[in-house]
Amino acid sequence: MTVVSENTEPQTVAAVPAKIAPRPRKPLGSRAYKVFRVAALVAVVLFLIAPLFWMLLASLKTNVDIYDTGKSFLFTPTFENYANVLQRNNYFVFIFNSFWVAFVSTALSLVLGVPAAYAMSRFTMHRSALVVLMARVIPGVSLLVPWYYVFSNLKMVGGFEVLILSHMFVSLPLIVYIMMSYFDSLPLELEESAQVDGLTPIGAFRRITLPLSVAGMATAGILSFIFSWNNFMFALVLSGSKTKTLPVAIFDFVSYASIDWGGLMAAATVVTIPIMIIALFTQKYIVSGMTAGATKG
Amino acid sequence: MSVLTTPRSAQTQPPSGRKGARTPGARENFSGWANRHRKWLFAAPAMIFVGVLIVFPLGWTLYLSLTDSQGSVRAASEFVGVQNYLTVLSDVERFWPAVGRTLSFTGVALVCEVVLGMCIALLLWRPFRGEKWVRVAILLPLVATPVAVGMMWRLIFDPNIGFVNQLLGMVGIPAQPWLSGQDTALGTTIFMDVWQWTPMVVLILLAGLTSLSEEPDEAARMDGANAFQRFFFITLPLMMPTVIVAILLRGIDALKTFDILYATKGKGGGSFHEVETLNVYAYGLSFDYNQYGLSSAVLILFFMIIIGSMWLLTMRKKAVSK
Numbered sequence: 001m002t003v004v005s006e007n008t009e010p011q012t013v014a015a016v017p018a019k020i021a022p023r024p025r026k027p028l029g030s031r032a033y034k035v036f037r038v039a040a041l042v043a044v045v046l047f048l049i050a051p052l053f054w055m056l057l058a059s060l061k062t063n064v065d066i067y068d069t070g071k072s073f074l075f076t077p078t079f080e081n082y083a084n085v086l087q088r089n090n091y092f093v094f095i096f097n098s099f100w101v102a103f104v105s106t107a108l109s110l111v112l113g114v115p116a117a118y119a120m121s122r123f124t125m126h127r128s129a130l131v132v133l134m135a136r137v138i139p140g141v142s143l144l145v146p147w148y149y150v151f152s153n154l155k156m157v158g159g160f161e162v163l164i165l166s167h168m169f170v171s172l173p174l175i176v177y178i179m180m181s182y183f184d185s186l187p188l189e190l191e192e193s194a195q196v197d198g199l200t201p202i203g204a205f206r207r208i209t210l211p212l213s214v215a216g217m218a219t220a221g222i223l224s225f226i227f228s229w230n231n232f233m234f235a236l237v238l239s240g241s242k243t244k245t246l247p248v249a250i251f252d253f254v255s256y257a258s259i260d261w262g263g264l265m266a267a268a269t270v271v272t273i274p275i276m277i278i279a280l281f282t283q284k285y286i287v288s289g290m291t292a293g294a295t296k297g
Numbered sequence: 298m299s300v301l302t303t304p305r306s307a308q309t310q311p312p313s314g315r316k317g318a319r320t321p322g323a324r325e326n327f328s329g330w331a332n333r334h335r336k337w338l339f340a341a342p343a344m345i346f347v348g349v350l351i352v353f354p355l356g357w358t359l360y361l362s363l364t365d366s367q368g369s370v371r372a373a374s375e376f377v378g379v380q381n382y383l384t385v386l387s388d389v390e391r392f393w394p395a396v397g398r399t400l401s402f403t404g405v406a407l408v409c410e411v412v413l414g415m416c417i418a419l420l421l422w423r424p425f426r427g428e429k430w431v432r433v434a435i436l437l438p439l440v441a442t443p444v445a446v447g448m449m450w451r452l453i454f455d456p457n458i459g460f461v462n463q464l465l466g467m468v469g470i471p472a473q474p475w476l477s478g479q480d481t482a483l484g485t486t487i488f489m490d491v492w493q494w495t496p497m498v499v500l501i502l503l504a505g506l507t508s509l510s511e512e513p514d515e516a517a518r519m520d521g522a523n524a525f526q527r528f529f530f531i532t533l534p535l536m537m538p539t540v541i542v543a544i545l546l547r548g549i550d551a552l553k554t555f556d557i558l559y560a561t562k563g564k565g566g567g568s569f570h571e572v573e574t575l576n577v578y579a580y581g582l583s584f585d586y587n588q589y590g591l592s593s594a595v596l597i598l599f600f601m602i603i604i605g606s607m608w609l610l611t612m613r614k615k616a617v618s619k
């Protein structure tokens with residue numbers, strides 16, 4: 001009751017130091033709630049991690065052990081599957097392909113996308129932004145037929161260029177979207193005062209805004225890299241035997257082996273591990289990228 | 298309009314401005330020009346790139362949908378008007394079931410993801426010990442390669458050696474066919490989608506929750522509202538715009554789901570087309586059967602469904618935000 005009476009007279013309380021009228025810290029419910037919360041959190045974590053753990057376990061088993069349900073958790077681990085996948089199936093080539101395509105398409109998309117996002121944010125070009133963001137909405141298949149036609153006429157299908165171009169089509173809208181909300185949140189005053197001090201508008205962008213946007217660009221770049229690494233459909237149609245990326249390589253694994261589960265799980269682990277390691281180290285950026293623009297009215 | 302007038306006013310400025318001190322060389326002129334036109338100079342490359350890669354293919358798809366193109370895109374094709382659309386719209390064996398599957402996949406997955414996502418976000422809302430580890434766990438499914446995730450679930454849901462059936466066996470429930478069953482396959486893929494993408498909804502909702510001001514909640518607590526009342530009458534209404542953003546972002550991707558469906562069931566969404574959504578159907582028509590005319594018609598209709606549902610959601614968001 002005392003708390004309520006204090007709150008009804010905020011003017012008089014305002015002058016008093018905050019110590020006297022402390023904000024009531026929430027009692028986080030009863031003991032039962034605390035126990036429930038811990039149990040629920042453990043359940044959530046198990047639900048999210050267990051399948052990945054299972055994949056990892058299976059990748060360390062021989063196929064005989066995978067078929068033996070008695071050896072679900074107790075078995076002699078072997079790295080044979082990994083040796084097979086990496087050496088015999090040329091996975092180092094696919095790893096390089098995936099990395100190269102993701103890296104170049106992300107770099108080029110940043111070069112094109114960051115200035116565009118800046119212009120769209122500062123000049124509130126909503127309609128132009130919509131054009132770029134449309135790329136996120138269109139089903140990829142509807143672009144693949146015309147692309148395939150044009151690029152096969154140009155004899156580009158199976159080359160890196162066409163894969164990079166198609167992946168940029170995913171990365172660019174993502175980068176524009178994230179960077180626009182980043183630039184929106186960056187105060188105008190800094191650029192203005194830089195211009196007063198004699199920088200041209202482009203100079204102010206280059207020397208003031210860009211250095212301040214490194215975090216935003218890291219966010220956009222990491223997410224774009226991940227999306228490109230994971231992309232399956234474009235590479236399925238547009239990659240050739242020399243430019244095959246990892247997701248397509250895994251898909252092909254099933255078609256020619258009569259499901260070698262151990263090998264398949266090793267291959268799946270090889271694809272996901274690098275991206276998860278990147279994610280662990282850049283967690284903060286990924287979260288801010290995924291939620292970019294989500295909380296504005 | 299104000300933006301349009303800026304370059305003109307800049308042009309009419311006497312050269313005695315800031316740059317007047319130096320001799321206006323060619324470089325100076327270019328830099329002046331670039332600065333005056335920076336709006337389009339910055340935006341144009343990206344827009345041209347996207348424009349060329351979208352507008353042209355989209356126009357082409359529209360054109361193809363009005364022809365009987367098949368076999369090879371290079372083969373001669375004839376203009377057949379809306380024939381393809383009539384064929385597709387009267388196709389009750391493949392097209393309409395695919396529409397149904399697309400909508401039920403998206404609808405069920407979205408409901409599960411938003412409800413589950415909200416529950417998890419509420420659990421994570423207030424700080425606790427070990428928060429860091431839970432956040433890592435949330436991130437992992439999100440970044441995992443969908444094709445690899447599909448393969449992983451294929452093993453886990455395998456009717457004979459899968460871990461899920463092992464677990465069920467322990468509690469005495471008979472083995473289920475999961476992905477290989479005609480009736481269970483779509484549900485199983487929905488489960489896979491929920492596993493992978495609920496974390497994204499959690500992240501978005503959590504960002505929304507942390508940006509809420511505490512006063513309304515506090516006030517309701519003072520008035521004696523219990524936790525459920527506070528959630529349904531205070532937090533949820535305030536969170537509605539964020540919830541709709543989450544639905545919008547997830548919905549677009551869910552409608553277009555392809556990777557896990559193709560990775561787990563292959564061409565045509567399985568031998569009975571049990572997981573054949575519009576995207577899988579259109580992909581099959583284009584690249585497995587080379588029926589470009591028909592597939593383009595399917596794609597145009599699919600595109601209209603996506604735009605339509607986005608438009609509805611955006612309208613809803615505007616109504617909620619007011």
